Amino acid sequence: MDFQIALILAQDGITNGAIYALLALALVLVFAVTRVIFIPQGEFVAYGALTLAMIENGVFPATAWLLLGAGVIVTALDAGAVVRAGGRRVMMLAGTHLLYPALLIGLLWSMPLKDLPLIGQVLVTLLVVVPMGPMMYRIVYQPIAEAPVLVLLIVSVAAHLALVGLGLVFFGAEGYRTSPFSQARFEIGPMFITGQTIWVVLSSLVLIVALAMFFGRTIYGKALRATAINRNGARLMGISPALAGKLTFFLAALIGVLSGVLISPITTIYYDSGFLIGLKGFVGAIIGGLASYPIAAAGALMVGLLEAFSSFWASAYKEVIVFTLVIPVLLWRSLTTHHMEEEE
Amino acid sequence: MKLKHTLLAAIGLAFAAGVHAQITVGVTVSATGPAASLGIPERNTVDLMPKEIAGQAIRYVVLDDQSDTTHAVMNIRRFVSDDKVDVVLGSTTTPNSLAMIDVAAESKTPMISWAASSTIVEPVDDKKRWVFKTPQNDQQMATAILEHMSNNNVKTVAFIGFADAYGEGWWNQFSTLAQVRGLNVVSSQRYNRTDTSVTGQVLQMMAQRPDAVLIAGSGTPAALPQKTLKERGYNGKIYQTHGVANNDFLRVCGRDCEGTFLPAGPVLVAAQLPDDNPVKASALAYIAAYEAAHGAGSVSTFGAHAWDSGVLLQAAVPEALKVAQPGTAEFRSALRDALENVREAAGAHGIFNMSPTDHLGLDQRARVMVEIKDGGWKLVN
Incomplete structure (x- = not known):
């Protein structure tokens, strides 16, 4: 192994690590605010990538039907309470959960999807898939928001399996690759960097900075932080836990879909690819103790690098090496931090 | 249903x-x-x-x-x-x-x-x-590949396969048969169906400068090593197995798969078989x-x-x-x-x-x- 190979591997590791880092941040965020270990995070990656692929091929994205279905369920769940509250709220509920998917489906039918510029296609993908995040929170997690972490975890596994199954129905068993954002290639010394790599790394950085701004500067971001620090205290201050949950899931879905859109030109994505990508983000999140954003991001980056280098030296044991990393990290964490039992 | x-x-x-x-x-x-x-x-x-x-x-x-x-x-x-x-x-x-x-x-x-x-x-x-x-049998297919390799002056070959029963099965068949035929297998790598990158494996293989690379994967995931090989400028022969013989593979792999060789059942190219081929009618x-x-x-x-x-x-x-x-x-x-x-x-x-x-x-x-x-x-x- 010479310096040149090390450079190429590092570049590869950083590209994948940037995606893992985004997912790790989303996982930490979701866990901090709602105590949910969000296993379906990876599904949003796959759904995003594959919805974009369908749009690119000029096929009507089947995920839009899921959006409509989820909208109908949310409306049914909320109908009773909202009708009692009356007037404007009924309109709002019907508007956001029935009218929006219906309008979107109409729009998708009428638009020449294949001829949209790439940025338009990405936008449509976001419009279709991201609202599923908050809807998912409403349907799956909100009814059991006060349940113990273990119950939430088990429900997460169920949601993950359901989404993978639906993914097979929507997208079929074969994978897709989307066209890259940029065909550019830069030669720097002995190595070349593709435009897509730069896109991935820069977008991840922008997203991370945007998240930091959101949490530091905006009232909603501060509300989420407050909920993460003390759920009951935040509630007493008038922060609705349901709103915090939906907002969190909106962000998680947004991060997931963007990761999917970014990574799908680099690799082929299948209906079930999301889980493993999400799991590597999870290893990063674990390194950050499901609490620290910077450590989680750094951990995820390390996972990416470790993966790249172990695929060079011991390709058959790559996953083993990556996932075994969790054990020393957990050992170290449990030895150095004193355990605090969260009151539930 | x-x-x-x-x-x-x-x-x-x-x-x-x-x-x-x-x-x-x-x-x-x-x-x-x-x-x-x-x-x-x-x-x-x-x-x-x-x-x-x-x-x-x-x-x-x-x-x-x-x-x-x-x-x-x-x-x-x-x-x-x-x-x-x-x-x-x-x-x-x-x-x-x-x-x-x-x-x-x-x-x-x-x-x-x-x-x-x-x-x-x-x-x-x-x-x-x-x-x-x-x-x-994999063995029948592996023999076809090796025959084609020796007929085309391939002396050294690198292998990359799925890290599962499919890849291992091919590795066992291929490495034994290659030895019999006097081909030199210079590198053996594994990857997973769901991997997002095989850059490491590809670099390792290319460092050995093989005349040909055999990719033992099935379906569209077999396109990943091939695309990476092309991206890294590999210009030797590339062989795939019959596991890729569907149109989705062609769609995903696109231009990067031009010139790839693979063994397959005659049904894949039924229309091109000569009329006296006994399989042609039943395949069509x-x-x-x-x-x-x-x-x-x-x-x-x-x-x-x-x-x-x-x-x-x-x-x-x-x-x-x-x-x-x-x-x-x-x-x-x-x-x-x-x-x-x-x-x-x-x-x-x-x-x-x-x-x-x-x-x-x-x-x-x-x-x-x-x-x-x-x-x-x-x-x-």
Whole structure:
């Protein structure tokens, strides 16, 4: 192994690590605010990538039907309470959960999807898939928001399996690759960097900075932080836990879909690819103790690098090496931090 | 789908109670899970298989095993205990098929597997005498690749395969055969179906400067190493296995796959076969039937393995009926004997000649070398 190979591997590791880092941040965020270990995070990656692929091929994205279905369920769940509250709220509920998917489906039918510029296609993908995040929170997690972490975890596994199954129905068993954002290639010394790599790394950085701004500067971001620090205290201050949950899931879905859109030109994505990508983000999140954003991001980056280098030296044991990393990290964490039992 | 099966089952029961006997076929197929891209065309093919043989209605009971060994065994147990099937077809993958052998043997039910590994039917012993299979052995395919390599002056070769039974199976076959033929295997790498990058493996292989690279993967995931090799500027020969022989692979791999060689069943290039090729007519018949139901260009070689099991039944059932009535242990045993005596049965993948020691029955006519040219499959002469 010479310096040149090390450079190429590092570049590869950083590209994948940037995606893992985004997912790790989303996982930490979701866990901090709602105590949910969000296993379906990876599904949003796959759904995003594959919805974009369908749009690119000029096929009507089947995920839009899921959006409509989820909208109908949310409306049914909320109908009773909202009708009692009356007037404007009924309109709002019907508007956001029935009218929006219906309008979107109409729009998708009428638009020449294949001829949209790439940025338009990405936008449509976001419009279709991201609202599923908050809807998912409403349907799956909100009814059991006060349940113990273990119950939430088990429900997460169920949601993950359901989404993978639906993914097979929507997208079929074969994978897709989307066209890259940029065909550019830069030669720097002995190595070349593709435009897509730069896109991935820069977008991840922008997203991370945007998240930091959101949490530091905006009232909603501060509300989420407050909920993460003390759920009951935040509630007493008038922060609705349901709103915090939906907002969190909106962000998680947004991060997931963007990761999917970014990574799908680099690799082929299948209906079930999301889980493993999400799991590597999870290893990063674990390194950050499901609490620290910077450590989680750094951990995820390390996972990416470790993966790249172990695929060079011991390709058959790559996953083993990556996932075994969790054990020393957990050992170290449990030895150095004193355990605090969260009151539930 | 479920309703349809329940109805079919209900109709089946009504018939079973009547005078007409009928033949029950249990099918377990990996229509979901990692092997779904193979299982779905197989599942679709079952609908096209004979509904009647020698005046006997055929009833198919189709179950999905989710590419999972436990489910495959559960399915075959259900077939023999509840459905009282006369023959079992499937499953899609080698691990599933291997796990099913015990049940088939203990219930004395003939089974025709759609999975590739030769270990499913070899050596024919007390248990495996009940087991047959339709796909070509990996060994046959590996020999075809090695032959092509030595004819084209390839001296050194690097190997990259799935880190699972498929990749390991190919590695074992390929490395032993390569040694016999005097080829030098300079690097052996593994990757996972779901990997997002194989840069490390590709760099490791390219450092050895091999004349050719063999990629042992199935379906679209096999495109990843090839795309990475091209991206890194590799300009030697690239070989794939017959596991990639579907149109989705061409779509995903695109330009990067031009000039790739692979061995495949003749059904892949049926239209290009010379007219005197004995497989041509039967292969075209399958393609016509499948594309009539699922649209032009939808056919894949995997579904053809399922079709071939229908061909075997068509040949064997009339013989077995001379001995016993369906639904009895005598019939199952007679069907097994008849399957073992199938001669010159023309399937979509080749001509089957079974024998007591060969429960696959395919010869060299069951494989051709194919080159990917202009985004399509071209027969190499």
